[in-house]
Structure formats: C-alpha cells, structure tokens
Amino acid sequence: MLASGVRYHGKRSRRPPRATTRAAAPIRRFPAVAMLLRPRLSLLRAVAPHPVSPRASLPVRRTLSAAVGTASAGDAAPPAPAPRAGPKGGRRSAPPRGPSVNPALFFPPGVERDAAVAAEMVIPASNIVVGPYAGDSRVKEAEFVKSSARARDCPKDDRPEFAVLGRSNVGKSSLINALIRRKEAALTSKKPGKTQTINHFLVNKSWYLVDLPGYGFAAASQSAQTDWSSFTKGYFLNRDTLVGVLLLVDASIPPQKIDLDCANWLGRNNIGLTFVFTKCDKSKKGKGGRPEENIKEFQETISSLYPEPPPWIMTSSVTGLGRDGLLLHMSQLRNYWDNEATISS
Template structure:
C-alpha cells in the first residue's frame, strides 16, 4: 500500500488521505451508472457500475469489515469490475492516471472509424444499441484534436482556431461496434446567442435520456488553473449520477512566467473535486501533441465498454 501512495504522490497530485481519515463524513456524492437496460434481449446486471461494483456490496453488507487499505484504494483509485480493492497492486495502475486495469480490459486498437451523422436533437441520434462515449468540454479544450489523436487520423473531427465550431451532436463509429460522440463545447463566447442559449437544453437532454451512453469523457485543460465552468459541469454530471472520466488535456503545455505546471493545475482541480465526491472519478493525463495517455485511455474505455456489453 505504501508503494501505491508513493507512486501517486510522485505524480505531484493532491496529498492523499490517510486510511484513518476515511471514516470522516463523506462529501456530497459518488458516481454510478444511472440504470440498467435490456441489450440484445439480455438483461444487464443489477449493478452495472464499472467504478463501484464492490462499493454496492459493501453498502448492502455493512457487517463485513473493510480494511483500511481497501478504503484507501477505493477512495483514491478507479477500481473496475472484477478487481477487489485489496487485490490492487502498483503495476495495475495505468501510467499518468488513477485507473486500475482489470480483467474486462480487451482489444483497444482502433482499426477503422467513420463519421455517421450530425444531430441537432438527442432524439435524432443513431438508434442502434451500440455503446458510446461522449466527449465533453470547453470549446477550446482540444476535444477534436483528442478525437483525431485517438483514431490516428487527421481531420476526422473538425478542428478550428475559433472556439465553438462544433454545435451539433456528432457520432463517429469505431470498428463498426461502438461510438465516439463529439458534443458541442460549452463556454464559447463567439457562438451565436441562440446556440449559447440552446446548448444546455439539448446537451443535457442527451445525457439524461441516452441509454447507450457508457461514460462521459469530461475534458479539462491542464494548462490553465481550474475553471468554475468545468467544476459546475462536473458537479451537474455527479448530481445526475452520470458516469464520467476526467481527461486532462494539453499536459505537455508549459506556460511562461509564473504560471503553474499542468500537474499543479491537475492537483488543484482534484483538490476541489474531493470536496464533492466520496470516491474520486477516474482521471487520466493526455496530450494530443505528444500522444501521452492515448493507449492508456483506450484501454480504460475498452474495460468500461466490455463490462457494459457483457
């Protein structure tokens, strides 16, 4: 356990809670999938929560003691289905993240990708049963660049120096089996007033009603200090029990002067998140320019997807 603590501290991230402090009153909420649903005529498990299947069993059986080590792991790390907190070892954690690799991780290679459609309303999105991951973030966070980096093809997703270019829900089909969904960026100042007013209504409708949504990848710009709009978005997702992963972008960027390093901004953001989450959501550091975190993020997505589709 000391090795796990030392490794995370080595990433210059927030000071970790001691096991003895975990009995204190927890903050507001933790994440889980919103519901289960029928897929291919097969009922999903009663607890389709890739981040806390072991949490549910602990809640139902309070008489079963949980070790201090397990409490520490489940508070700090993202422990996927098939892994018990006491089983986690240092070499199971994906580099640059708090994500534990479990038995549901599978083939993460992207062999082909195709644009399917743009939708102006959630009800116009594809209606098949394929799982999907939604990319969400401020309009200049590097969302399109990350999509292009993941699929290793230029211009699959539209990139522009003008924030707010994506104003529709765009579905990209990967390996003919799952979707990457590019959602409109929030917080862009140059978009038409009508687009700014409509963003909340139709994007939130997508989150609340999209049964095939496996997880939201909430992109956070690590080159700048924590932004209130990102914190508000994360807290809205949390209040609505929508599973998410924090994807820190631009981790290669170093601002001049006295600006903080990306790892310091990540530490500050996570410290704020700790005030509202019982267990910290999954997070990972990435850079579209250098490829940092690409393979690890795809592995993480594969284990969420495989569990969802199990």
Template sequence: MLLRNRLFLLFSASPSPKPYPFALSLKTQLVFSTRSPNRRPHATSASKTSKQSQTVSDTARFVRTVLFVPPGVDPDEVTEDMILPGSNIVVGPYAGHSQIKEVEFVKSSGRAKDCPKDDRPEFAILGRSNVGKSSLINALVRKKELALTSKKPGKTQLINHFLVNKSWYIVDLPGYGFAKAPDVTRMDWSSFTKGYFLNRESLVGVLLLIDASVPPQKIDLDCANWLGRNNIPLTFVFTKCDKMKVAKGRRPDENIKSFQQLIRENYPHHPPWIMTSSVTGLGRDELLLHMSQLRNYWDQ
C-alpha cells in the same frame, strides 16, 4: 436498472478520498505512510509489527480511496504495475482489444432523439469549446481531419456520432462556454444536451476534458458536479499536459492537483482520471485501454 447506472455505482463505490501525492505509486505511498518526525532509532519488535500493519492498512486505504479499481479486480491484490501511467486507473480483466482499425462518421443530430437508434455502446466527449476535443478525437483515431478542428471556439454545434470498428461510438458534443461564438449560434448547453445525457441508454460514460495548462475553471467544476448529481459516469481527461502557460506560472501537474482538490469539496466520489496530450500522444493508448474495459463490462 439502466446499465449506465450500474457503471455509475461502480465509479462511486469508494468513499471520498483525502489528499494524496500526485505520483500514484504504491511504493511512494508506503514511504509517506511510514514516515514520522518522532520516529525512534531502535524500534521494538512489537512496534515494527505495528508499523507493518499500519503500512498494509494505509496501502489498502490508498487503493480503495484514490485509485479507480475496475470490475473483476480485488482491491487487496492491486499492484503498482496494474496502474496506468499518468492516471489513477487500474487495469482489470475486462480490458481487451483497444486498437482502432477503422472509424467512420455516421451522422450529426440536432436533437438527442435524432441520434442513432442502435444499442451499440458509446462514449461522449465533452468539454469547453477550446479544450481540444477535436484534437483528442483525431489523436485517438489517428485521422487528422476526422473531427473538425478550428481556432474559433464553438464550431461544433451538433451531436456527432463516429462509429469505431463497427462496434462502438465516439460522440463529439458541442463545447460549453464558447463566449466568442456568434449570438445566433450560441445555445443553451443544458437544454440542448441534457436530454442526451439523461436518456441515452447506450451511453457508457462521459470523457470530460479538462485543460491542464490553465488553473481550474468554475465552468468545468459546474459541469462535473452536474454530471455527478445526475448519476452520469465520467472520466476526467486532462488535455494539453505537454504545455505550460508562462503567464499563469503553473505546471500541468500543479493545475491537475488543484482541480482534484476542488472536485473533492463537492463531488462525493473520485472518478477515474488520466493525463493526455494530442501533440505528443501522451495517454492515448492508456485511455483507449481504459475505455475498452468499461465497454466490455457494459457489453457483457
């Protein structure tokens, strides 16, 4: 079995979740699970015991269906302080060194088979061409000019490998849906990138970037569904969480909830997700910690 398939099985170990509060707090969930409009003021001892059992049951369901529980963690032992802020990700024993000390550009590849041949683990960063891929990469490595940023969508036309700490790769993939790119450079995203996703054995997972400042986009949902159908492990990385486009009238957290509700309609298992902002640095350290535990598990 390919190691990436082992990771996909890990990501999809929980049944399809039900709607949940946006604030992923075990305490909040306990409040929701014990509230009842017909609650009597004087409960008997038996009913209190029943309520306590129900609370434990609801908490266990919350952990198993809503949170991403990594390898080495017993779901029954998850506590609130183990959940990364602004995410559904639990930190486990495989989480380790996550600081980026050095990064270097290795190569650009026009075809999947031209990518680096070594077996060091890698994370592919994917999203719509104006979602902020380059800005996120620059924020992660804290180098403003490492990945090319541009106001013109569709600027990244190749598979770009960046070597981090001489031990793992960040891979910048061409954005999809760049309608403003010139016809001569516009490509069939599926034919160009499909080979990379399906055959890259060193791929630990895909960071699928979703713009939280706008309502859910069909093209993002289609991409997520394609990755899921092909057993590609992914993490939803919500970008621009510091913004709110007044014309749309919705806050980032509202857009994130709407996106997750749509994912649950077609995506059988809930992947990990995290909120970020390349402007404020929100989620940077937490995302790197999440990547470290996936990488260390893959590399064992």
C-alpha cells in the same frame, strides 16, 4: 453508493419509461457528483452525494507526482528505481514493488475496492486500475456516421458510446483525432465553439465516439448557448447507450469553475464521467503553473466533493501521452456494458 434496486437494462431488453422528474442533490460549495458511472455499471464504486464536513473523513489521495510517476508519452510503465550502493561499495537490488492498497485509485468493474493492486496494474499517468474486463483496445477503423441537431436524431442501433465533452477550445477535436488516428476526422479550429452538432464516429463497427458541442464560450450567440441546454442536455438525459462521458479539462491553465459546474450537473443527473486532462505537454505563459501543478490544484479543489476518487488520466494530442491508456480504460467499461447487455437479454 449505487442506488438500491437499480437494474441494468441491456440493449436488447425492453426499457422502462424514464422518470419525468429527477431528485435534487444536496448542495455544498459545489454539489457533489452523484455517481461516477452509469447505473448499469453495477460493480463500480460510484459516489452518491452527501455532506462531508471534516476533510479527515475523506480517503487519503496520492499527490500527483506519486500517481503519475515518470510515465512517458507512449504510456510506457515508469522505469524501476536504480539499485542503490551497499555499505561497502557493493550493489544491492531495490526492494521489489509488492501489491498495495491505494485509496486514491479508481477500481473498475470486477475489481474489489479493497483489492491489493500492484503498480503494473495501474494505467500510467492516471489513477485507473486495469480490471478483468479490459480487452483489445486497438482502433482498427473509424468512420464519421452522422451529425445530429437533436438528440432524437442520433443513431438508434444500440451500440455503446462514449461522449467527449469539455469547455470550448479544450482540445476535444484534437483528442478525438488522436484516439482514432485520423487527422481530419473531427474538425479542429482555433475559433472556439466550432462544433455545434452531436457528431457520431463509428469505431471498429462496434461502438461510437461522440463529439459534443463545447460549453462556456462567452462569444457564442445566445441561440447557440440555448441549443447546448436544449439538445446536449437532452442527449445526456435520454441516451440509454451512453456508457460514460469523457470530461476534458485543460491542464495548461488553473482550474475553471465552469468545469466543476459541468461535472456537478453530470453527477446530479447520474451520468458517469472520467476526467481527461488535456494539453499536458505545455503551460500557457502568464496563466498559471505547469500542467502538473494545475492538475494537482484541480484534484485538491474537487477532493471535498468525492468520498472516493473519480477516474482521471493525463493526455496530450501532441506527444500521444495517455492515448493507449484511455482506450484501455474505455475498453473495460465498454466490455462490461456489453456483458451486462448479454446477460439481461
């Protein structure tokens, strides 16, 4: 749950000084993620870490196939089941899909945790419910603004922003290019660790998409690895305009401990995240099962850490899977952030 007494500070209000120390979270196999989204998103059902020993006490989760259905690359809704034949060869219509409460779903701001949810309200290839703050998610224009070697050098115009983070060579640049529909916006490379600065892209002149350096590239120099700790972590801990982090996970390979470690660090520091599974159109020969199997294994691995499920979505920069759905998810978080900023001003 959200810590009591947390008050959202809008982008035009005076912000109190940040605390110099942070409370340590209890540690299990991997420390549980403290919260899923920033404190300013006060309506979200964020998760505080606590020891949960019996697995039976965790909410029931859908299997991957039940969650994803048959969503297409264009984020179209899964097709309705075909009518079944009656006992005398006649046709009878399939039972209608009524609203249902699914504990595996992620409920955004404005949607009660126990609300009945129809299938049409869930973004395809994800567990994310569409709420009242979802709005126009189209990307009409995007431009590169600035590369910063230090967090304090980032833009200071108080626009909301989403940070894109992931293991080196997970497909960060490809996802950014797909989201804003510019092939060369973010530099893609087959050489891991290419991004070494904090890169801001201004979208629709109203919000930022931020490309951060990848983590976990063993061949990177020691100084480059130190830089990640010094300025990327500094960015997370001091960026008041950060709405959330898109944590990219490679679905073409089995779960990696380094991704879990990163999620745990974000959670311990009260930084919200959405799991974005990349490369869902392929699997790497000799490195594990199909993307669906790898994602299911990842979900099972983290299930003991989450009393409530975090938001997640499947994507592919090749087929376009998940693009529109991810932008819609970002729009409802961003619009809620803007709304709270207006109220607080």
